[in-house]
Amino acid sequence: MDYKNSLNLPRTDFSMQANLVQREPQRLAQWHSSDLYGQLMAARAESPRFVLHDGPPFANGDVHIGTALNKILKDLILKSKSLRGFQTPYIPGWDCHGLPIESKVTQELRAQGKSEADAATIRTACDAYARKYIDLQRQQFQRLGVLGDWNNPYLTLAPQYEADELRQFADLVEKGFVYRGKKPVYWSVPFRTALAEAEVEYADHISQSVFVRFRLVGEPNTYVVVWTTTPWTLPANLAVAFNPKFFYSYVFAQGNTYLVANSLLTSLSEKCGWEGYQIIRTAQAEELASLQYEHPFCERTGRLFPADFVDDSTGTGFVHIAPGHGMDDYQLGLSVGLPIYCPVDDEGRLVATADLPREQQLPESLVGKSTLAKAGKSEANEAVLALLTEKEALMRREDYSHSYPHCWRSKSPIIFRAVDQWFIRVDHTGNSPGALPFRQQALAAIDSVNWIPDWGKNRIQGAVQSRPDWCISRQRTWGVPIPAFYDASGEPILDAGIVRKAADWIEREGSNVWFTTPVEALWAGCRPADWSGPEAVRKSQDTLDVWIDSGSSSRAVLMRRPELRGSDGGWQADVYLEGSDQHRGWFQSSLLLSLAGNGAAPFKTVLTHGFMVDEDREKISKSKQGQGGYQKPQTAERYIKDYGCDVVRLWVASQDYRSDIVVSEERLKKVGETYRLIRNTLRYQLSNLYDFNPATDAVADDQLSGLDRWILGEFATLEAAVAKAYDAYEFHLVYQLVSQFCAVQLSAMYHDVVKDRLYTDPAGSARRRSTQTALHRILTRLTQALAPILAFTADEAWEQIPGAATKSVHLSLWNPAAAAVPTEPAWTVLFSLREQALPELEKARQAKLIGKSLDAVLHFALPAVDGALVTSHEAELRELCNCSAVTVTQAAERQITVQVAGEAGRKKCERCWHWELNVGDNPTHPTLCGRCVEAVIPLS
């Protein structure tokens, strides 16, 4: 007779093979058609809300694996909060404006021969371009299993968003935050336009460098010597900087006295041919700071200022300062109150400006000279050099080769040039008297926010503390227009009322209306009824910095969408979660704008994650693509195609995202192994519940067998730890805890031990039902604990769990155990005995005495303390050791001996493989043990 059919062998439709790549899209389609997100929102309609506000990715290109990590982390938080009973609305967003799209589109238009396209044409094309990639990325994000309101994302190009952004801007204008100032920008002379950083390329360039002497005021024949590679900026010279940490000396050479840094004296004397120079005396920093000099060819004097950016690698230790022509110069100029003087016009020609009295400015011979370098020379340089020679100020000129910024389109060297810009005043004291300066308010707000990791607070405070005023205008086309005008005298008109009117208009017709409508009509539409200021004759062509776009999302999204309002009516988000680069980016722009416009920080907690690095722990770079580096592109799609989304999600969960995150084939493969471990664990449990109906078969808690009570206690301990890890957003701990539990407590212990009862006990027996009750409870809750991470697999398993309360695991509520359950003392002893017995069994196995442990009988000689606890648990001890029988006797100390079961007069039962004394007692079933006979009789 074939007794195999009488066993309760496992069965399930939950396959061992995951086939994630094929199966996940089917489940996605199912979620989509049943509107799982909508169901979830409805099911939690009365629940407290947990709002995670999405930071908008840039709408360009495929979703990068790093972007996928960010979205998956967000989804882990949302799904875990939802399981715990929160309503978790999620409105994804996209950042749509900005240079990368504009330049891409401009290139495309040029390729089509439309190089002279007007602003509206470019913007329409940019809009289409952004929307194309939003659609693409939306697909790719959804493929990640991220649930959200994908049909109603927020887009920074949406008219309503732009309008809200401008209303926020209007508030800032009204409160006096916004002012007009000058700032040096990269300027392309051939294109007559400001360049963004990304449009600048560095290339080797030979400059005409010069050593120039400035005569000191009140000190005959005494000069300070400066060095510059841009002689054409000398007309803009307003100061000289020195480093207070250096030592300087007065040096007598060739009949004059020169002030020079000691460390550069040797090289300078060689260049200038100073034979037998003499050091007269050293000069102290205080003395230097008191000096004045005469400009070599302009009728003005300048002062010397200390500055720590001055280095002594080249030059003279004194730096020529032109605040209108360099960032360092500009900062120094601002801090000591120099005008931001830039005597260069849009065409790159030297001109006089209104910043200084005309008589102090450049001589007539320089006016109109072009700074544009052709074949290494420029008119302006030549004219300045001639003038320096004439004034006997030029000490030496030499070619100097260095890396210099060039315009990426014209390939010509750019110039640094101060132009008018709009700024937000960070130290604004505001209209409310007695209020702290805005920077202080921001620092206080930062202090009240929960930053994870905690060093995030430090970092953003440092950023806010040291940041200069915020330059918010850009000379770009693809952005939100700054609704400013200019009057007949060229003075700007920026007014909150005007901005609000423009916002209303833009909300109706989109921001292209600003570019397509003639200034007269615009002015007529935006001019407030009670306007008494100057009349506009020209409109602003500037756009807002894109950080104003995304930074306005608290106004345009959090305050705008009712579904994101907190249970208490508040609009602040519970969590923002982005890469740590956003401390200077979105976190800061959001904070500053929300604080200035809405009066509070937009977030309660800010989480940050690190960056993606490759197996060498180096950043994933495009240059490594192909050429012996990465074989495949680093897009999310490529990893999803190779491993399936749940493996990628598990990978995200597996690492401590607070520092760098390693992405490599090896790592993914390892995580794939863990995935299979977990999947097989779930599969084992499901396959042993095929005949279990929790409603009718479940065993009451006090009727559960000791082993089952033990594993439920272990599981409660796990559950408490997992819940704590989720609450702390420490998903890598969830990964470690769950995978180790599956491997150690379940696979190696409980599942292995319990096979015997599940397979061989009568199907409806109390002991088998007890174990099924435990398995069912563990399976249900383990599946829930995994659901945030293995979004697809957990849902697949959930469908197969008998009596599952909801259709999808994501709709279910998880009430994890609150605390760890201590193990009963007897079981502690039983496990320590098992731990000692297993190596003994292994010895017997190595000696070829036994194969499996069921082939053995174990004899335990135990001290009284152990014995007392074990005596009533001999059956459990036998199960734990998976042997055929145990004996327990008294002894002074523990001793465990292994006996081959056959030698103990036992025979192997054909059905359960135990070696028993009563095999063959029943003549009908001569190869079975007594227990199996009992199990078989009702079947026959």
Added chain:
RNA sequence: GGGGGUGUAGCUCAAUCGGUCAGAGCAGGCUCUUUAUAAGGGUCAGGUUGUGGGUUCAAGCCCCACCACCCCUACCA
């Protein structure tokens, strides 16, 4: 150049206030099983906690210097 972060077995993570904590899982070697079988069990091996100093009765943990990598920022007059 400046600011922030990270560095513990091949991999991913632990180690409460400095005090039997150098630990787990996986991977790897050996092996058993064929009643989870493209599964499962047992068992063995592995680290001078990035390097070099210092403080302390005691340091993976605190201090200093250095190295590597990551993020931000600035600059090359």
